[in-house]
Amino acid sequence: MKLTPLQKRAVHKARNQQQLDLNLVSLIDVFTILIFFLLSNSTEVETLPASKAVKLPESTAQQSPHETLVVVVSGTDIVVEGRRIADVAEVLKSTDDLIAPLKAELDVLATRQVVKQENQAKMSAITIMGDKDIPYQLLRKVMVTCARANFSDVSFAVRRRSDA
Numbered sequence: 001m002k003l004t005p006l007q008k009r010a011v012h013k014a015r016n017q018q019q020l021d022l023n024l025v026s027l028i029d030v031f032t033i034l035i036f037f038l039l040s041n042s043t044e045v046e047t048l049p050a051s052k053a054v055k056l057p058e059s060t061a062q063q064s065p066h067e068t069l070v071v072v073v074s075g076t077d078i079v080v081e082g083r084r085i086a087d088v089a090e091v092l093k094s095t096d097d098l099i100a101p102l103k104a105e106l107d108v109l110a111t112r113q114v115v116k117q118e119n120q121a122k123m124s125a126i127t128i129m130g131d132k133d134i135p136y137q138l139l140r141k142v143m144v145t146c147a148r149a150n151f152s153d154v155s156f157a158v159r160r161r162s163d164a
Contacts, residue, residue, distance in 0.1 A: 068125040068126055068127045068153075068155065069081070069106075069109060069125070069126045069127070069151070070126075070127045070128075070129055070157075071102070071126060071127070071128050071129065071142060071146070072129045073088070073128060073129065073130040073131060073134055073138065073139070073142055074088070074131050074134075075088060075131055075133065075134065076088055076089075078091065078099070078102060078142070080102065080105050080106070080109070081109070083105070085099075085101045085102050085105050086099055086101045086102055088134075088138060091138060091141060092135070092137065092138055094141075097140070097141050097144040097145075098141075098144060098145055098148060099141055099142065099145045102142065102145045102146075102149075103145050103148060103149050106126075106145070106146065106149035106151060107149055110123070110149060110150060110151070124150060124151055124152050124153050125151070125153035125154075125155065126146050126151040126153065126154055126155070127154075127155045127156070127157050128142060128143070128146070128154060128155070128156050128157065129156075129157040130142070130156065130157075
């Protein structure tokens with residue numbers, strides 16, 4: 001029995017369609033396990049926002065960081081929650097200890113509602129990520145401003161020193 005070219009194409013197409021049967025159940029299972037693993041392990045480590053402009057001082061402290069509001073103080077900018085708040089040069093020129101734009105931003109962030117009661121204590125906590133080369137006068141102004149905005153639990157971000 002001789003097939004015409006049109007019939008040959010039809011047979012070839014039918015044969016290829018049968019090979020496209022793909023079982024996705026095992027692939028979905030692998031992705032579900034992977035997502036579950038990533039979600040369960042992501043809550044154990046607290047990471048602070050990385051900034052190339054900020055070189056943290058080294059420390060031998062063993063205490064892990066807590067999730068708090070982060071104020072990043074680089075050599076040029078003061079940043080809160082990823083938003084640029086003030087210019088360091090202008091802050092250093094000022095004779096006042098209070099940094100007005102930072103205080104305004106912290107006041108706004110302090111009005112956030114707490115969902116869980118156990119998180120109420122965390123509302124007064126703040127972490128300062130200051131470059132290791134910033135002047136003490138600037139750090140003092142940032143700390144005074146945080147204290148006047150009712151953020152009394154101040155922590156400093158440091159890089160853990162390797163003892164190698």
